[in-house]
Amino acid sequence: MSSPAATSIGGGRAAARSITMPDPLRKLIRLLLGLVLAAVIWEGAVLLFGIRPYYLPRLSTILMAMAATPRAYVDGFLRTLAETLIGFASGGAFGVLTGVVFFRVRALREMIFPIFVVSQTIPVIAFGALVVLWFGNTLLAKAIIAFYLTFFPVTVNTLLGLETVDPKQVALMRSFGASNRQLLLCLQLPTALPQIFVALRLAASLSLVGAIVGEWFGDTTGLGVLLLQAMFTENVVAIWGALLAAALLGTGFYAVIAALERRLVFWSAEQ
Amino acid sequence: APAAELQKASLRLKWLPQAQFAGFYVAAAKGYYKAEGIDLTINPGGPNLLTENLVATGADTFGLSGGTDSVFAARDKGLPIVCIGVSHQITPFIFVTRKDGPVKTIQDFKGKTVTTWFTGANHVLTGMLAKEGIKPDELKIQPQQVSVTPFVDGNVDVVTATYYNEFYTIQSRMPKDSLKTFVAEDYGITFPRDTLIVAEATAKEKPELVKAFLRASLKGWKDAFSDPKGAVDTVMATAPTLDRAQQEFMLTEVKRLMTAGAAAKNGMFWIDADAVKTAHDFFLKYGVISKPVDLAAAYDASFIQSIPAADRLP
Amino acid sequence: MSRALAAPSLAFQRGILGAVLLAACWEGAARGLHLPAYVLPAVSDILVGLWSKRTILFDAAGYTLLEALTGYGLGCLIGIGLAVAIALAPALRTAILPLATAINSVPVVGYSPLILLWFGIGVSSKIVMVAMAVSFTILLSMLAGLDRVDRRAVDLMKSFGASRLGVLWRLRLPTALPLLLAGMRVSTVRSVIVAIVTEMLGAHGGLGWVIYQAVLQIDFVQVWSAIFVASAASLAFFGLVGLLERKILFWT
Amino acid sequence: MQAVRLPDPGPIIEAPQAHPRPEPLLELRAINKTFGSVVALSGLQASVAPGEFVTVVGPSGCGKSTLFNIVAGLEEPDTGGILRFEGKSCHAADLLGRVSFMPQRDLLFPWRNVVDNAILALEVEGMKRDQARAKALKMLPEFGLAGFEKQYPNQLSGGMRQRVALMRTFLFERGLMLLDEPFGALDALTRTMMQRWLLDVWQKYRRTILFITHDVDEAIFLGDRVLVMTARPGSVKLEQVVDLPRPRQPEIVTSPEFVRLKRTLLDAIEEESMKSFQSSIAQEKSQ
Amino acid sequence: MQAVRLPDPGPIIEAPQAHPRPEPLLELRAINKTFGSVVALSGLQASVAPGEFVTVVGPSGCGKSTLFNIVAGLEEPDTGGILRFEGKSCHAADLLGRVSFMPQRDLLFPWRNVVDNAILALEVEGMKRDQARAKALKMLPEFGLAGFEKQYPNQLSGGMRQRVALMRTFLFERGLMLLDEPFGALDALTRTMMQRWLLDVWQKYRRTILFITHDVDEAIFLGDRVLVMTARPGSVKLEQVVDLPRPRQPEIVTSPEFVRLKRTLLDAIEEESMKSFQSSIAQEKSQ
């Protein structure tokens, strides 16, 4: 964009930057350099301090073990990703929906919201058997656990966001003769969007937790399965392998949501 | 049989895929279940999942559950399940200590730190102690964690191990011949484990299905024992991150457990009524179950007995 | 005035109504459909079971809360300490923040195998797990709070001759409090759940351990009783910190 | 209490007396408005003739915004008051969508760019976006916004934001425009610029405008008539016709006639301000 | 460019020429300040005599706050400029803690009550809390805050908040007070009240004050001297001595001498405003 504002405000810095290279590329290179540096430190520290592989194996050992059975990690990654995405999407949609409903219907909110709160204090893992009983060993069952962990923060923040809508703006819209639907679509949801995205970022992490824990209820593929398998066979290298794959998935998904946020709620980034 | 006529069924294991369950995976891979008209899904177990529960509610058709102890407990709580076969004929647990350590006899357990699983192995330990006239509160019994490291590091005097799993790990991390083991059978106790179960309704309404399942499974196990490497390949196709050497060891040990005792004569999955009765009386005595269990209803040997002996012997 | 008093009590009544309706549906389903306990026990049975096992459950709750609270306290200290360190030495930010974000985006349960292997099956592994889960949330919310400070207010303090530490103590810390406390409130429930989940993977006691054992003993009434107790403990912890938050943040 | 008046400040008409023009566009009589125990307006009378530019001044909290909310249809006055619009008696709610209302702050939507903010009211009315945008684009230069159509509010200066808000109000073509302190948030210099510009635009479109302000200079500089409100409960204390020539030049603010009008109004306001200052100071919340 | 001057608006002194009083408290000569590619101040000269009340007006973004930041010690001017305080040449940083500075917004700490906000600077200096509070309590009535000492900022009106901020500044007893648009956020009527009150307080304490405002009426009403700044890059365009008698009465704003001064200043400002209006409008960010 070449708005006068943008050019004059950050003019000096932008110019200095553009001499080197475009911004995203620079960021990517910095990220890669950081990763390589971390890898070198890891490998070096294990060798230098003679850390027992039982506590921390060499990174190269872990990567080689992963390369030995790439399909297990790729399949696990994709499966967990699918569960995470479905749980996240449904939880996000349900969260926004309930947020709007609770905002509109106070009585419903006062009746159901406390139950939502209580539901979030229950450790899902405790009724894993019920989940299998009701939904079987399907991908859906895992997605439902991801959903369960995801929807609540979105409900809360949607509600919070909707409540920050300026009554003066509502009055303005009404003075234009706006209907409730127009009010919701043109004003209330956009106002709540930044708050909703804060919750979605959190939900991105939580849905992955849900998927992984869901896989502990008897399954054959997924990062959670790899993790559990490794834990009970005391295979530290495999634990680290599964952990690295989960880290990649978690960080990647979070980054995607954060990038989406920067795009969609561009207006609040300035604040 | 054509696919349309296949009957859907599932087998719930007690844990994640490993060589402990090799026969079932081999049977599935070689199409033995299909040949018997069953479209079988093998569902692994996990922490906080109970096979008896899932089979009783009909979520799964077949189950490879904890053992005779958990079958008693389930019947005691009124879960409508029936045991149709017993896999490990002798106690799969042993108690391991250091040869050069302070524990030479079971009497030396007194005052020592002993870790065990409170998932059944604890009953074996209490039984062994009782036979020697030791009360459980005379030693420090602690829940055993995932890892055997506390024992390897010398923080624990006696550790519980399965022959096929932890014992391997311990042996691989400590010098050979540095270990001493205590075996339940030496103290006159046998807890058969890894029981095959179905819901009462299945047993009653679909006896042919049960028999077909047993036939196919037996075939699978026979193949697994005759070609252990191939069986491990099959298991590792499902769980590729497993350690091959450990799985081969596991299969060897599992074969020993499955063909020990009465099975040596009667074949795999044999239900040894005497052993079951002994275990039952023991649990009743120690209050693990609240009232006597109708053993005839809980253990139905008719299915396994209906299969020709030759097909049962490995 | 009277309306202001009536409004929350109406909300409260509706909340109770919602809870009662849910319990009634549950009870009706369990009794009406003759669901066995291993599918879904009736609420009344759970409450009776809860009462009859109250000592065991109470002890277990104490055990779990001890782990959760200790881990929570530790996590808060670590989170706040790191945030303050970053605030005092901005150079640390580029080192700590990306690392923290990366570590934080991996689900805590992912670390549980390692933590159990490293710290054993006792309370210390639970405390470490809870501390990990809590400290990142606290670090991020505290940092967001510290960064929220108005530059002009900092300038004002400087013009009074205040040092970096003076600005931190008198301005930045109070400014960060609302976000910090919000993070602390959210972390309460999380700390209890993480303690329970870790207990289920191996423990000497606690609600997670009780649940694990109860499942194996096929005692689903006890499973649900323990879940009820866990939920009540989380809510109490949450409520307490929420109350504290409102007391401390009198100005918002 | 009566306003202290300097000799001959121009024709002054007492509040209860109706303005003598023939057919008022808007007429309010005996309007009361109570919020719980707070009486915001009490016995307010006023009328606005078509094409007139009426400014309203009064101490903070005296009920100016409440008056506007009633005329915009957002609040119903207490029963008993008379509200007439375009010659017909009506309820406040009937006015929703019939006057174009510009609230105290610009209230631009940060997620809409300049054009899309300007066409908000048209969209609500149901006009197609493309059509509305085309209409707005033609108006941009007049509002000093040419070339800025794709900018977002956070990229604009305060003065520009205010002009976007005004454009939104102008595009919502209704008989009466209500402007509630549109320049209140601007610094004094930008404000002066905006006043001149508003007069230019008004001169061209000749809409009827009711305009709230705190600034006496602004009230005189812009208005055909200035209404001074009493402290709460608000009513009209003084109606002051501003007989300065139009178009008004910036220099007029230091002209003797202007200064004389200012004196009259200041005295009236002073009295009311003093009344409400000590009480409001303790009670009014910041922000 | 020179200011357009009406005949005899009072003694006018050109910017580059130093003010003739003997020993200035603060003296700035050839001050430049550059932010990256933005030149905020260029060749600024000014001096303030002890006990003087100097007001500064100028278009938005011309560098007024930058000037204050330099004098408060928060920003260093570009090398080459001369900065003298109490007769000694010094760096800006040396002034940290030596002038009492009140920024554009009140910046009260919401977690401190009125008294504790007022004693903030004293606490930073190291004074015991009790002692500082006792000192502040004695001052409360004068600042119209008696009885409000235990209130928190969110319980105060805008005018009161501003008085607390002013009290904080007064309690930090330094030779020079810098007030950056202290009344900018207040509505016009409250603002008038605050101006009168500030003059009363100043009359009593006789501190040296440098005061930024956008409002020409305010600048004349308060100041001994008004500095008009040029558009960016800022420098002093005009120094206007205000020879109105003190104590100043509210009525003075419509007196002929006042109006004449206003005219002079308005013309000077107008020229600068026009210069910066079109460019600033495109560039200045809201808030």
Ligand SMILES: Nc1ncnc2c1ncn2[C@@H]1O[C@H](COP(=O)(O)OP(=O)(O)OP(=O)(O)O)[C@@H](O)[C@H]1O
């Ligand atoms: N919805 C409401 N509920 C209760 N009191 C209200 C409401 N709206 C306004 N008031 C009160 O009515 C009085 C008049 O408010 P109003 O906003 O109309 O004043 P105003 O003249 O516009 O003030 P300002 O100049 O500060 O904008 C105030 O005392 C205010 O507190």
Ligand SMILES: Nc1ncnc2c1ncn2[C@@H]1O[C@H](COP(=O)(O)OP(=O)(O)OP(=O)(O)O)[C@@H](O)[C@H]1O
């Ligand atoms: N830290 C900074 N970095 C870059 N530019 C700055 C900085 N501080 C001020 N500026 C620029 O310097 C110019 C003068 O700013 P300053 O705040 O001094 O103006 P001002 O006269 O106080 O304006 P206002 O009347 O709006 O308060 C502006 O263009 C501003 O954008």
Ligand SMILES: Cc1ncc(C[n+]2csc(CCO)c2C)c(N)n1
């Ligand atoms: C028979 C048998 N019992 C326990 C363990 C070890 N173990 C202790 S807890 C746990 C997970 C959930 O049951 C596992 C596998 C074993 N290997 N075999």
Ligand SMILES: [Mg+2]
């Ligand atoms: Mg108002």
Ligand SMILES: [Mg+2]
């Ligand atoms: Mg400024």
